[in-house]
Amino acid sequence: MSVRVGKIEFGAADFVVIAGPCAVESERQILRTAEAVAEAGAKMLRGGSFKPRTSPYAFQGLGAEGLKLLARAGRETGLPVVTEVMSDMQVDLVAEYADMLQIGSRSMGNEALLAAAAASGRPILLKRGMSATVEEMAEAAESMRQHGNPRIVLCERGIRTFGTATRNTCDIVAVPLLQRLTGLPVIVDPSHATGVRELISPVARAAVAIGADGLIIEVHPDPDRALSDGAQSLTFQQFRELMGDIQPFAGIWSERRNGVCACV
Ligand code: PEP
Ligand code: MN
Numbered sequence: 001m002s003v004r005v006g007k008i009e010f011g012a013a014d015f016v017v018i019a020g021p022c023a024v025e026s027e028r029q030i031l032r033t034a035e036a037v038a039e040a041g042a043k044m045l046r047g048g049s050f051k052p053r054t055s056p057y058a059f060q061g062l063g064a065e066g067l068k069l070l071a072r073a074g075r076e077t078g079l080p081v082v083t084e085v086m087s088d089m090q091v092d093l094v095a096e097y098a099d100m101l102q103i104g105s106r107s108m109g110n111e112a113l114l115a116a117a118a119a120s121g122r123p124i125l126l127k128r129g130m131s132a133t134v135e136e137m138a139e140a141a142e143s144m145r146q147h148g149n150p151r152i153v154l155c156e157r158g159i160r161t162f163g164t165a166t167r168n169t170c171d172i173v174a175v176p177l178l179q180r181l182t183g184l185p186v187i188v189d190p191s192h193a194t195g196v197r198e199l200i201s202p203v204a205r206a207a208v209a210i211g212a213d214g215l216i217i218e219v220h221p222d223p224d225r226a227l228s229d230g231a232q233s234l235t236f237q238q239f240r241e242l243m244g245d246i247q248p249f250a251g252i253w254s255e256r257r258n259g260v261c262a263c264v
Helices: 025-040 064-077 089-095 109-118 134-145 176-181 192-196 198-210 236-257
Strands: 003-005 008-010 016-020 044-046 079-084 100-103 124-127 152-156 187-189 214-218
Touching: 008 016, 016 025, 016 236, 025 044, 025 064, 025 236, 044 064, 064 079, 064 089, 079 089, 089 100, 089 109, 089 192, 100 109, 109 134, 124 134, 134 152, 134 176, 152 176, 176 198, 187 198, 192 198, 192 214, 198 214, 198 236, 214 236
Parallel strands: 016 044, 016 214, 044 079, 079 100, 100 124, 124 152, 152 187, 187 214
Antiparallel strands: 003 008
């Protein structure tokens, strides 16, 4: 099934690219990024305001203030916004500002959060738990459906393995598996899946080629000074290049999705 967020539709005719910083850091940072990604062809804006950090010393996000800045940047650029909600207690607040609620990797198994997020009626971006199987992820989605909300987009964001060359291991085959298992749109997050800026474009191309319904990409005006996830964030120029890199694949994707191409 397809999932609508404003005028965007996941799982339908369009390949949806969501882009923006890991975290909202300032008014200027989020506005500049929103303008740059919109101009390059992104269809939605991302930006964390309540940040789930592994280290207590890491930047925790701007909280409610960041939500307001994100919503404003979305309004000014015409992009719907997605941001993470970390607890059931935050759902009402985040749903007031966000067009789509993100449930992060560290929260995929939080049943109270899944129930509250589902009850908000907002569309949900459900990220794969870093140690979750595809079946467990499908069950988390099913739980939200049971709570009355079928508007769910799944996101493969890499899983923990013995590999250390990348931040996580991108389980690209999860894309068709989850699509078949759940009937829901599935997007890929090459930023968190690799943790390495240079690997984002190759993984993004693989995602389009395997039939993903979209991408979520971290972009920052000055990645080396980002308060979180700078090493995996693209500059504006690199994001423009990425959009160019996926273009030929997106063309084939679109022909296939719309039944124009009989050869595959
Ligand atoms: C994020 O999208 O910034 C994030 C924290 O992702 P994940 O939950 O996949 O780690
Ligand atoms: Mn991040």
